[in-house]
Amino acid sequence: MNYVFDVDGTLTHARALMPPEFKSWFVNWMKDKSVYLVTGSDRPKTIEQVGKDIVDKCNMSFQCCGNDVWRYGISIAQTNFTVPDDMMSWLEYEIKNSTYPDRFGNHIEKRVGLINFCVPGRNLPDEERDEYFNWDKAMGERLDISKRFNERFQGFEAAxxxxxxxxxxxxxxxxSQVYNTIGxxxxxxxxxxxxxxxxFPLVQMLKPTDTFYHVTGPEETFTLLKEKYSG
Incomplete structure (x- = not known):
């Protein structure tokens, strides 16, 4: 069995450290299992959140949505991605014209094979993160931006x-690109x-022999692992 985990919102809360009790249990649990990470974050951020003792002991760590691939601490593949000028201008316009009132900097972060786009900025403090998240749930800003982006830039996608x-x-x-590698x-x-x-692109690839859990946070992931996969 191959166990595959997102990080933010799954093993950790958003941009936070893995809960200590969960991490201690997980390090022991994974010793005799095939474990993979598939996250939008880059490698340094993932190590900061869950620790090198987990990241480098996974069978593979797929950073940046699978565009930066590591095996036991060794880089084995990367995807090149150059941001077109018109795309950058379009994203900057969206930041400027959003009705959300606050900006905190670091709005467009270039990573291996992707860019991370954030209207309030990735430097926002935790309390503002929750505030934007709740505002976005009510206003649907990210959903609207992603739909318009995907209509305009046909060779790219936003999620x-x-x-x-x-x-x-x-x-x-x-x-989705990690599925055939993991199996x-x-x-x-x-x-x-x-x-x-x-x-969702990875969920779409799953076969009848596979299972997925749409979790609400690390607490639910921890509970599911203990109840269903601790044998």
């Missing part, structure tokens, strides 16, 4: 990731499994 951002990559260079049977845990979420 909702985490609490505040969008992941933008070349078409098909989303989390079946697979158990996948993710928090953005809805059709507009960045976990």
């Amino acid at each position: 909702i990731g985490g609490q505040t951002s969008l992941d933008i990559f070349m078409k098909g260079r989303n989390k 079946t049977p697979m158990v996948f845990f993710g928090d953005r499994c809805e059709t507009t979420g960045n976990d």
